[in-house]
Amino acid sequence: xxxxxxxxxxxxxxxxxxxxxxxxxxxxxxxxxxxxxxxxxxxxxxxxxxxxxxxxxxxxxxxxxxxxxxxxxxxxxxxxxxxxxxxxxxxxxxxxxxxxxxxxxxxxxxxxxxxxxxxxxxxxxxxxxxxxxxxxxxxxxxxxxxxxxxxxxxxxxxxxxxxxxxxxxxxxxxxxxxxxxxxxxxxxxxxxxxxxxxxxxxxxxxxxxxxxxxxxxxxxxxxxxxxxxxxxxxxxxxxxxxxxxxxxxxxxxxxxxxxxxxxxxxxxxxxx
Numbered sequence: 001x002x003x004x005x006x007x008x009x010x011x012x013x014x015x016x017x018x019x020x021x022x023x024x025x026x027x028x029x030x031x032x033x034x035x036x037x038x039x040x041x042x043x044x045x046x047x048x049x050x051x052x053x054x055x056x057x058x059x060x061x062x063x064x065x066x067x068x069x070x071x072x073x074x075x076x077x078x079x080x081x082x083x084x085x086x087x088x089x090x091x092x093x094x095x096x097x098x099x100x101x102x103x104x105x106x107x108x109x110x111x112x113x114x115x116x117x118x119x120x121x122x123x124x125x126x127x128x129x130x131x132x133x134x135x136x137x138x139x140x141x142x143x144x145x146x147x148x149x150x151x152x153x154x155x156x157x158x159x160x161x162x163x164x165x166x167x168x169x170x171x172x173x174x175x176x177x178x179x180x181x182x183x184x185x186x187x188x189x190x191x192x193x194x195x196x197x198x199x200x201x202x203x204x205x206x207x208x209x210x211x212x213x214x215x216x217x218x219x220x221x222x223x224x225x226x227x228x229x230x231x232x233x234x235x236x237x238x239x240x241x242x243x244x245x246x247x248x249x250x251x252x253x254x255x256x257x258x259x260x261x262x263x264x265x266x267x268x269x270x271x272x
Contacts, residue, residue: 123159
């Protein structure tokens, strides 16, 4: 018998109203000393979705086709992790390119020795699902605003079995002065399709995470594409001025807002 049936033994939770404000697992109720059956089944389903997102193959061909329809060139690359099992067990290999991919970028650089202002990388990371759902609309907004700034853009590098740091090697080989990577984030139990953006000024192999700025949870149910692009452009403009990124570059973008729009912070009373 389902928990929401008239004969359910699940106790009503007085915090039920909070579930309208968040997808987090709160106010699940209880049946005796246990979780209700529906809540347990929902948890198992979400866990299965997260596992599937990690192991879903990267459909780089569909992404390349989508880019080609917008007259954007792409380069198909692979990390030093030869397969998914190796990728999950050896994070260090996901941070470097395979020898063949590195050679491909060197050949491309030879045809464009002046390099680029911005290198754009897309990697499957820990959720190819996030890339499949969010990469193309996010790329469209980034490229539109970057071109408005007059920046030259590299071909989009599509990296299979890639981790965040692989973008540094891609950008270094392409001769780019800054790089942004769009990558699938580690799936959560309510967000198997969350896309992360990582930006680095003066990228080179060996940089650690303190040199990068991160914009997280980019998806339809999280941070919108427009807002993510707005924040990223602020970081890139400031990086060009200050010649740095990472912990020394704070996201202080003034987010445009309409007076009185939205529900505000429910923790604060009116006028606070």
